[in-house]
Amino acid sequence: MATLTATRHSTISPWRSTAQRGVVLGLVVLFIALVGLVGAFAKKDLVYEVISVGQFLLLISGFIGGYITGQRSEHLGIAARVLHGTMVAVISGVIVALFLLLATTVDFRDILVNSNRDLFAVLQFKQEAPLSGAIVLVVVFAVTGLAGSLLSLPPQRWRAPIMTGLLVVLLIGLLADLLDVLLVSGPFKPLAEFLFPRKGISVPGALALFVVSAIVSTIWPFFGQVTTPARKWINSPGRKPVKFTLIVAVLVPLIIVLPWVLQLYLSDVMTNVGIYILMGLGLNIVVGFAGLLDLGYVAFFAIGAYVMGLLTSPDSSLALSLTFWEALPISMVVAGTFGVLLGIPVLRMRGDYLAIVTLGFGEIIRILATSEVLLPVIGGPQGILGIPKPALFGLVFKDAQYIFYIVVVCALIALYVSWRLSDSRIGRAWVAIREDEDVAEAMGINLVSYKLLAFAIGATFSGMAGGIFAAKLGSIFPHSFNLLISINVLSLIIVGGMGSLPGVFIGALVLVGLPELLREFAEYRLLMYGAALVGMMLIKPEGFVPAQQRKRELAQEDVFPEELEEISAPAVAEEVAS
Amino acid sequence: MSLLVANMVTKRFGGLTAVSRFSMEIPERTIFSLIGPNGAGKTTFFNCVTGFYTPDEGDIVFNTRRINGLSTDRITRLGIARTYQNIRLFQNMTAIENVMVGQHSLLHSGLVRTLAWLPVLVEENKATTRARELLEFVGLKGKGDVIAKNLPYGDQRRLEIARALASDPQLLLLDEPAAGMNPHETTAIMRFIQRLRDELKLTIFLIEHDMRVVMGISDHVTVLDYGEKIAEGSPDDVRANPKVIEAYLGKPVEEV
Numbered sequence A: 001m002a003t004l005t006a007t008r009h010s011t012i013s014p015w016r017s018t019a020q021r022g023v024v025l026g027l028v029v030l031f032i033a034l035v036g037l038v039g040a041f042a043k044k045d046l047v048y049e050v051i052s053v054g055q056f057l058l059l060i061s062g063f064i065g066g067y068i069t070g071q072r073s074e075h076l077g078i079a080a081r082v083l084h085g086t087m088v089a090v091i092s093g094v095i096v097a098l099f100l101l102l103a104t105t106v107d108f109r110d111i112l113v114n115s116n117r118d119l120f121a122v123l124q125f126k127q128e129a130p131l132s133g134a135i136v137l138v139v140v141f142a143v144t145g146l147a148g149s150l151l152s153l154p155p156q157r158w159r160a161p162i163m164t165g166l167l168v169v170l171l172i173g174l175l176a177d178l179l180d181v182l183l184v185s186g187p188f189k190p191l192a193e194f195l196f197p198r199k200g201i202s203v204p205g206a207l208a209l210f211v212v213s214a215i216v217s218t219i220w221p222f223f224g225q226v227t228t229p230a231r232k233w234i235n236s237p238g239r240k241p242v243k244f245t246l247i248v249a250v251l252v253p254l255i256i257v258l259p260w261v262l263q264l265y266l267s268d269v270m271t272n273v274g275i276y277i278l279m280g281l282g283l284n285i286v287v288g289f290a291g292l293l294d295l296g297y298v299a300f301f302a303i304g305a306y307v308m309g310l311l312t313s314p315d316s317s318l319a320l321s322l323t324f325w326e327a328l329p330i331s332m333v334v335a336g337t338f339g340v341l342l343g344i345p346v347l348r349m350r351g352d353y354l355a356i357v358t359l360g361f362g363e364i365i366r367i368l369a370t371s372e373v374l375l376p377v378i379g380g381p382q383g384i385l386g387i388p389k390p391a392l393f394g395l396v397f398k399d400a401q402y403i404f405y406i407v408v409v410c411a412l413i414a415l416y417v418s419w420r421l422s423d424s425r426i427g428r429a430w431v432a433i434r435e436d437e438d439v440a441e442a443m444g445i446n447l448v449s450y451k452l453l454a455f456a457i458g459a460t461f462s463g464m465a466g467g468i469f470a471a472k473l474g475s476i477f478p479h480s481f482n483l484l485i486s487i488n489v490l491s492l493i494i495v496g497g498m499g500s501l502p503g504v505f506i507g508a509l510v511l512v513g514l515p516e517l518l519r520e521f522a523e524y525r526l527l528m529y530g531a532a533l534v535g536m537m538l539i540k541p542e543g544f545v546p547a548q549q550r551k552r553e554l555a556q557e558d559v560f561p562e563e564l565e566e567i568s569a570p571a572v573a574e575e576v577a578s
Numbered sequence B: 001m002s003l004l005v006a007n008m009v010t011k012r013f014g015g016l017t018a019v020s021r022f023s024m025e026i027p028e029r030t031i032f033s034l035i036g037p038n039g040a041g042k043t044t045f046f047n048c049v050t051g052f053y054t055p056d057e058g059d060i061v062f063n064t065r066r067i068n069g070l071s072t073d074r075i076t077r078l079g080i081a082r083t084y085q086n087i088r089l090f091q092n093m094t095a096i097e098n099v100m101v102g103q104h105s106l107l108h109s110g111l112v113r114t115l116a117w118l119p120v121l122v123e124e125n126k127a128t129t130r131a132r133e134l135l136e137f138v139g140l141k142g143k144g145d146v147i148a149k150n151l152p153y154g155d156q157r158r159l160e161i162a163r164a165l166a167s168d169p170q171l172l173l174l175d176e177p178a179a180g181m182n183p184h185e186t187t188a189i190m191r192f193i194q195r196l197r198d199e200l201k202l203t204i205f206l207i208e209h210d211m212r213v214v215m216g217i218s219d220h221v222t223v224l225d226y227g228e229k230i231a232e233g234s235p236d237d238v239r240a241n242p243k244v245i246e247a248y249l250g251k252p253v254e255e256v
Helices: A002-011 A014-034 A037-042 A053-072 A078-105 A117-123 A130-151 A156-174 A176-184 A189-195 A203-225 A229-235 A240-289 A298-312 A324-346 A351-370 A400-422 A425-435 A437-442 A447-473 A483-496 A501-517 A519-539 A561-577 B042-049 B072-078 B095-102 B111-116 B118-137 B153-165 B183-198 B211-217 B235-240 B242-249
Strands: A045-047 B002-013 B016-027 B031-035 B057-062 B080-082 B171-175 B203-207 B220-225 B228-233
Touching: A014 A037, A014 A053, A014 A078, A014 A117, A037 A053, A037 A117, A037 A519, A045 A053, A045 A156, A053 A078, A053 A117, A053 A130, A053 A156, A078 A117, A078 A130, A117 A130, A156 A176, A156 A203, A176 A189, A176 A240, A189 A203, A229 A240, A240 A400, A240 A425, A240 A447, A240 A483, A240 A501, A298 A324, A298 A351, A298 A447, A298 A483, A324 A351, A324 A447, A351 A483, A400 A425, A400 A447, A400 A501, A400 B111, A425 A437, A425 A447, A425 B095, A425 B111, A425 B118, A437 A447, A437 B072, A483 A501, A483 A519, A501 A519, B002 B042, B002 B203, B016 B031, B016 B042, B016 B057, B016 B203, B016 B220, B016 B228, B031 B042, B031 B183, B031 B211, B042 B057, B042 B171, B042 B203, B072 B080, B080 B153, B095 B118, B095 B153, B111 B118, B118 B153, B153 B171, B153 B183, B183 B203, B183 B211, B211 B235, B220 B235, B220 B242, B228 B235, B228 B242, B235 B242
Parallel strands: B031 B203, B031 B220, B080 B171, B171 B203
Antiparallel strands: B002 B016, B002 B057, B220 B228
């Protein structure tokens, strides 16, 4: 293997791969610029009056080019690594600069709408003449490429703080407006004024953030190794209930005050995230545990929402006017039943075929909702209006700040169910089916009942999410239940980590929460989704929080490391002896 | 008493008759080998016994019960377990989890009990203990938490047997257990298979190409060629049978 890579490196000259990388990077930057991302982001300041997010995109491209080249050419000398890294950035800079010169002389706007003054202004870095702008552009790329390749040289220990610092500044800069609103009214007012003077972060604020996060990321690993008496006590055997109580004692008040800290808009975002977490937990059972790729998952969300609408709204055709609490279990049961009904015909299908057929089911449900046939019952394109808000003992859950609690409770229930199932006879049977259906059957697992159980539970969670969704909005329309929701839910599972429960939470926060916060770039949402998924598949295909295999044999729960060695030492000795 | 009886079993794939009117009887607590050249229909017959295929004609009777046509999972629950020619473990599960999946038919926790949490704790603990014992029995002590695909080849073979044993079968079907093993490992697996018969009182139905294994441990050998039985009897009988020699080595030149 080692010889193989060596020959590969010697046959392809480093200059050729540098040229290739440079051209690819240049074209990527051009693409990003021409779809309008750079122009759109130019209006948002990252660091106030110093750099916009658009410019940051350009800088980071050169940086990443240099960094990756430096990392991938470890067989070369230090000087060569820096040289090649810089050259990649320069080549891509030249490509963008050439485009700039061409576009400022010939008008492309008929074909490429975004090739306009806004974009040129960013690319020229405040220079008047396009030529001097182009030169500055190439120089900027060269400098960032140099910086990137230099940063690829030191070991990970030194690299991590700088990367963390940059990421934190970027993230806080992107969310500056929101954070400002949140902080300015509370006790953190001085902090808000220091960090966010007008738009974006202030220069000293950015520096402070960078330094603080770099320091934290440096000392964090050491902090993890420190064994204070308190930590030792809490980790010693038999303390699990104490640990659990402590966590609950911290989390419960936090969750209770969260909507009021976040205020209405962010609570709304969090409620949406929660609804996606519910769906994610459900689909995670179907796809993550049992490996049944279901692309029509939105159908059960729609069924849950429509059942809620039909049963509770006085304006619906049934006009039963049930309460939310009576209707929610019915929504879940009906959705679960449909999960089984739609599961039966696809029992014999695997992989791609299953995906396509379930995709079809999802569409059938959506089309039925808009169709003439069901118009008298569910209102066709007009949907169902006047769904009442949930109420409990006189307390009306009137907006997202209240609905949030319902979502949290439901998500906790779903989490409990998923958690119990994941590590049980049923969960193992599902994973066995995912790994090898034929062998699973030969282990005595009844494929029909276990597949249908997965479909049913997944659909039930989705129906629960749909019911809450309907009550939250107060009205539902067929067009809310499109394929995109299925894809969103699937993506968040993939990004979080297939079959991983914390992964669902992280995935939902990243893929549903972040885009909601960056509403101004909503047009580019799908583009970023695509980029995120492709990037994820290349860099971390197992997801942010990969599902963990539970250790059973030696590291049993409550066994402390010292005891572990005592157990394993004789075992090893025995093995050596035999 | 015969544990497994096949009576005129035939399995066709389109025009090809993979197993043709095959009959045999496996007495209890014996090691019964099925041999034959590649493509003779041995694995096809295994698949008929385990319910993966349904025979086109004939009957397969296990413990006086006709089992052809039953689904694979039901046959497993009746007491037949198998391993595969090309190892088919649940690759991304740990060794101990693989064995616990094997115990599936012996455990009973359904949805309600699992969600109620406490009732399953006892069962899960028992299952884990039993899985650990089985791993120790096959010589994988200390490797329970290794992901199956990271185990060395020989260990994967052992794990597959442990997983098959976990369903507490009466009849164990081993499909080329010694394939890819060196002479030392082969000797070990021979002794191990004998232990399965003598200590666990299992009946072993074995497909094997390694003649040292077949002749060394079998109580009874049946030879298949082109789907038809051409010989059966004790290892010595079969070894001397001219038809068997012909099937494996071809006809002598002068007779052609």
